[in-house]
Amino acid sequence: MDLQIHELGELFEEVQLQNILGDGKTFPDCVPKKSLEEINSEYLHHKKNASLDLKKFIEANFNLPKAYSSDYKSDPTKSAEEHIKNLWHALTRQPDESGGSLIPLPFPYIVPGGRFREIYYWDSYFTMLGLQASGRIDLIENMVDNFDYLIQKIGYIPNGNRTYFLGRSQPPFFSLMVSLLQESKKDLNVLTKYLPSLEQEYQFWMSGSETTSAKNRVIRLSDGSILNRYWDENDTPRPEAYKEDIELSHQSKQKPSELFQNLRAAAESGWDFSSRWFEDVNSFGTIHTTEIIAVDLNCLLYQLEITISNCYELLKDTIQTKKYLQVAKQRKASILKYCWNEEKKFFFDYDFVRGKQKEHFTLAGAFPLFFKIANEHQAQEVAQTIQLKFLKFGGLTTTLSATRQQWDAPNGWAPLQWISYKGLLNYQHRDLAEQIKSNWLTANQKVYANTGKMTEKYDVWSEHGEASGGEYPNQDGFGWTNGVYLAMLHHPD
Numbered sequence: 001m002d003l004q005i006h007e008l009g010e011l012f013e014e015v016q017l018q019n020i021l022g023d024g025k026t027f028p029d030c031v032p033k034k035s036l037e038e039i040n041s042e043y044l045h046h047k048k049n050a051s052l053d054l055k056k057f058i059e060a061n062f063n064l065p066k067a068y069s070s071d072y073k074s075d076p077t078k079s080a081e082e083h084i085k086n087l088w089h090a091l092t093r094q095p096d097e098s099g100g101s102l103i104p105l106p107f108p109y110i111v112p113g114g115r116f117r118e119i120y121y122w123d124s125y126f127t128m129l130g131l132q133a134s135g136r137i138d139l140i141e142n143m144v145d146n147f148d149y150l151i152q153k154i155g156y157i158p159n160g161n162r163t164y165f166l167g168r169s170q171p172p173f174f175s176l177m178v179s180l181l182q183e184s185k186k187d188l189n190v191l192t193k194y195l196p197s198l199e200q201e202y203q204f205w206m207s208g209s210e211t212t213s214a215k216n217r218v219i220r221l222s223d224g225s226i227l228n229r230y231w232d233e234n235d236t237p238r239p240e241a242y243k244e245d246i247e248l249s250h251q252s253k254q255k256p257s258e259l260f261q262n263l264r265a266a267a268e269s270g271w272d273f274s275s276r277w278f279e280d281v282n283s284f285g286t287i288h289t290t291e292i293i294a295v296d297l298n299c300l301l302y303q304l305e306i307t308i309s310n311c312y313e314l315l316k317d318t319i320q321t322k323k324y325l326q327v328a329k330q331r332k333a334s335i336l337k338y339c340w341n342e343e344k345k346f347f348f349d350y351d352f353v354r355g356k357q358k359e360h361f362t363l364a365g366a367f368p369l370f371f372k373i374a375n376e377h378q379a380q381e382v383a384q385t386i387q388l389k390f391l392k393f394g395g396l397t398t399t400l401s402a403t404r405q406q407w408d409a410p411n412g413w414a415p416l417q418w419i420s421y422k423g424l425l426n427y428q429h430r431d432l433a434e435q436i437k438s439n440w441l442t443a444n445q446k447v448y449a450n451t452g453k454m455t456e457k458y459d460v461w462s463e464h465g466e467a468s469g470g471e472y473p474n475q476d477g478f479g480w481t482n483g484v485y486l487a488m489l490h491h492p493d
Contacts, residue, residue, distance in 0.1 A: 007036045011043045016242035020055050021064070023472065025115050025240040028164050030062035031100035063100075065117055074452035080445050081489060084454065084482040085134055091477060092139070093119075096161075103161040106149055107142035113477015114456070118160045119146065121170035122270050123480045125177050126415045130483030133490045137184045144181050144194070147174055151197040156204035159267060164240060167233035168268040172300045174201055175307035188314055195311040202304055219293055219352050225334040227293045227350075228301055232264030244471050252285030265289035269297070270415075273470070274399060274407035276349065276362045281401050292358065293350040295339045299367040302331045332373050339368070345381035347374075361389060362399045363416040369423030379427035386420060387432050394443030394460035396420055396436055406470025410461035412440070414484035421488065430493055437488050444485050454481045 014020075015027050032039060039061045046052040074083050091111055096104035102118060109119045110127050124147070128140045150157050157174060159165035175198055182190035208215030209226055217231045235257040237245035245263055249256040266272045266289040279286035309324035338350040341357055347365035349358040368374040369382060390396045395412045402409040417440045424433040443458045443465040451466070453476035459467040467474050 008040065011040060012239070013242070015054065015058060016239075017246065018054065019243055020058060023115060024243055025472075026065060027058070027062075028101050028162070028239045029065040029117060030058070031065075032062055034061065065100075076452060080448045080454065080485065083448065083452075084130065084486060087454075087477070087482065088131070088134065088136065088139075091479060091482075101163045103150070103158070103163060105146045105161055107145050108139065109143050109146050110139065110479055111477075112456070112475070112479035114475030115472060116160075116475065116477070116479075118162055119143070120160045120479075121147070121157045122173050122415070125173035125180070126418060126480035126487075127483040128177060128180055129418070129487035130485065132180060132184055133483075133486035137181075140177075140181050140184060144174075144177050147177065148194055148197045151200050156201060162240075164238070168231070168264055169204070170268060170270050171297060172201060172205060172304055174198065175300075175304045179307065191307070191311050192314055195308065195315075198304065198308050198311065202301075202308060205301060205304075214352070221334075221338070221352060225330070225338070227298050227331070227334055227338065227352075229291075229293055229352075230265040230268040230289055230297060232261055232268055234264060235261040238264060238267065241471055248284060252287075254285065259285070259287070262287045262289045269294060271364075271398075271407040273405045274362070275401045275403045275405060276358070276360050276364070276399060276407070281360065282403060284403075284405070288351075288353075291351055291353040293338065293352050294364065295335065295347050295349050296364040296367040298331060298335050298339070299371045299373060302328050302335065302373060303371050305331065335368065335373055336378075340374075340378060344385075346385050347378075347382065360399060360401070361385070363390065363396060363420060366416070366420040366423045369426055370419045371423075372426055374427070376427065379423075379429070383424055383427070383429045383432055386424070390420075391432075391436065391439070392460040393439060393463050394446075394458050394465050395440035397460050404469050406457060406467075408469070410459045411457045411467045411469060412443070412460035413457050414440075414481045418484045418487065425493065434493050437491075437493070441485065441488060444481065451476075454478050454485065456481065 016024055021027050043057065046057065091113055092108055093111055094108050095106050096102055105119065111117055112120055112123050124143055128143060131139050147157050156169050159168050159170050178191060178194045182188065205217050205228060208218040212220055217228050219227050219229055237260055245260060249259050252259050266277045266287060269289065275281040277287050277289040277292065278284065279288050305324050305328035309321050309328060312320035312324065339347045341348055346361060347368050349364065351358055365382060369379050374382065386396065389400060395417050397409045398411055398413060398416060399408045417436060421433050421436050443460060444454065447458060447465045448454060456475040456478045457467040458465045
């Protein structure tokens with residue numbers, strides 16, 4: 001039985017606003033035991049007669065999501081590496097049947113852990129790095145095939161395989177996943193096998209590129225440059241964070257529909273939330289994600305264009321090879337023009353509405369090094385900035401601003417450690433890369449020794465390493481932390 005949240009109306013609002021289940025994501029993940037029409041009718045009857053215990057009503061009419069690994073106990077005698085390899089099984093989900101809000105997938109996959117009971121798009125690439133280090137090429141291929149399936153079924157890869165995530169994607173790492181699988185299997189045919197889905201994803205991100213200003217995820221600037229922003233098709237509160245979104249709308253000066261779309265767009269970025277997206281660094285209510293050309297997103301789309309060009313080269317299609325190579329070159333030039341700041345020696349997001357760069361230093365500025373877009377001078381300056389401003393006890397801080405948002409100081413996140421580490425290695429900044437790696441692995445090991453867990457994020461400013469901040473408690477598991485830990489541990493610097 002599907003859980004179509006909009007059909008629950010008043011019941012859904014009441015459950016979420018009263019926080020009946022303790023976590024806003026729990027109710028959207030429930031599976032109804034009978035038709036929603038029956039449930040709604042029964043709810044309205046009991047409510048009219050003032051005889052409703054809402055929590056008991058929910059438990060009677062819905063199957064709550066299963067806590068798969070709640071009984072998993074780590075073995076303190078095992079190393080962090082052994083723990084992670086043992087944990088892959090606990091984080092693996094088998095092919096699904098349709099039920100509730102879950103979009104069924106045809107192949108086994110890894111979930112992040114904790115409250116995240118489904119696959120997540122950009123998380124999965126960093127998880128795959130660890131699967132590669134563990135020799136689990138079978139699972140990498142299964143996960144790539146699941147994303148290929150979603151692209152063919154939906155037209156893009158949603159944030160995660162839940163119906164309430166439809167309307168947005170996440171940072172487009174599919175081309176890197178395909179390349180990782182190709183590298184693991186040592187088979188160039190892997191690239192061309194997934195070419196139709198690579199192109200389909202590209203069309204999703206570039207929908208609206210024929211317009212003269214801004215539409216969907218595409219921005220055409222006054223000089224003809226075409227760059228991209230994060231977006232969501234919807235402008236309503238996120239079902240999985242309904243209470244939080246409604247409460248913020250009461251504090252913000254934005255129209256609720258604009259606020260909700262900006263929140264959703266930030267969720268598409270994966271950085272939900274960060275002062276990176278705020279007009280006033282200290283005010284969540286000023287979030288304006290849809291007005292920002294994101295440097296990391298455009299670097300990823302550059303890589304997607306290069307990958308598609310390479311696929312056509314393998315197929316000996318000269319016209320298409322040149323076409324995608326040309327748009328990649330144009331995007332690279334535009335990234336350097338609009339996102340590089342020679343005075344501040346770093347890469348920044350660009351506010352296209354106000355016609356100026358954002359002033360916020362964030363680790364998104366390392367993406368041009370990861371994708372070899374920066375020149376040697378720029379890479380040298382970025383390396384120095386990272387060392388002076390971002391490097392802390394436990395690795396790299398996400399931003400320099402402490403706002404209590406989870407994608408701000410003092411937190412560090414596995415994907416950004418990897419992007420920065422590999423980016424610096426691309427330009428031979430080996431000592432700094434090695435220091436980042438050492439600090440990050442030490443922080444992971446310290447928290448694991450104290451708690452028996454690998455967690456979603458870490459406090460890299462302190463020596464204890466345990467992080468906080470954000471809409472929900474720090475989660476353990478944890479897919480991308482496990483992946484980056486193993487990949488760094490086994491990577492020859």
